[in-house]
Amino acid sequence: MTYLLGLTGSIGMGKSTTAGFFRDADVPVWDADETVHRLYAMGGAAVAPIEALCPKAVSDGAVDRAALKTWISKDPKALGRIEAVIHPLVAADRQEFLKRHRDKPLILMDIPLLYETGADKWLDGVLVVTTTAEDQRARVFARPGMDEETFQLILSRQMPDAEKRARADCVIETRSLEQTRQEVETLIRQITGAQDA
Structure with missing residues (x-):
């Protein structure tokens, strides 16, 4: 039985980086x-x-x-x-x-507007990535062409971070690359180990 894990998080929270760590661990990743x-x-x-x-x-x-x-x-x-x-x-x-990929024990579904589109209803679990508001702003404004108006418009279309975290099955705070990678690897072991049991 394949476990479908949804991945989401507001802009600048580290979602793409986190999805990359799942790919590095040979987990198939579908990216909306x-x-x-x-x-x-x-x-x-x-x-x-x-x-x-x-x-x-x-x-x-x-x-x-x-x-x-x-x-x-x-x-x-x-x-x-x-x-x-x-x-x-x-x-x-x-x-x-x-x-x-139906023969895989775990598939990651990378969906930016996961809760907003009701995808949590068909997933087995949801992982939300988060960070501090300061780190989020720093990451977002490091992107080319980003300005305050665009940032606020994107945020207005996304469920607030606190609400996402409250609804999530698991949360990873993306403080550093190595810490995030380790938490991803631990989560993969927990899910696939439970699948094997």
């Missing part, structure tokens, strides 16, 4: 953001349906994220129409990934 990027890329399954909705949102055979943002800002119905295209494609990709 990476899946959307692939669907939007040239030849991706979302390109034609998005182009049918808004021709200006596609350029050079790929979905143009900047054009999508412009469309969403101008049309209040745009986001819902985009999600109606993307969500079934993402779900199909996820199911295919799970089928490919």
Whole structure:
């Protein structure tokens, strides 16, 4: 029986780094953001349906994220129409990934808006990564093109960190790379050991 562990955390909390440690330990990782990027890329399954909705949102055979943002800002119905295209494609990709790795004792599902989309209902457990507000800001503002307005907009779309931690099955505070790696390895042993028992 495969254990499906969800991974989430607010922006700048160390989610991508933590997912990388699971990959390093040979745990298959399905990444929701990476899946959307692939669907939007040239030849991706979302390109034609998005182009049918808004021709200006596609350029050079790929979905143009900047054009999508412009469309969403101008049309209040745009986001819902985009999600109606993307969500079934993402779900199909996820199911295919799970089928490919069904012999593994543990699969990590990296989902930024995990609680916000109700994914916790079909997962076996949820890991939330967190850090101090100071470390979060420092990490976020080290990213190119980040400003206060963008940061606040992203936070407004995410469940507050305290609420995520309260709902989580396990929490890792990403204080340092080595400490985070060790906690990931311990968690993997706990889950896979319980699966073997």
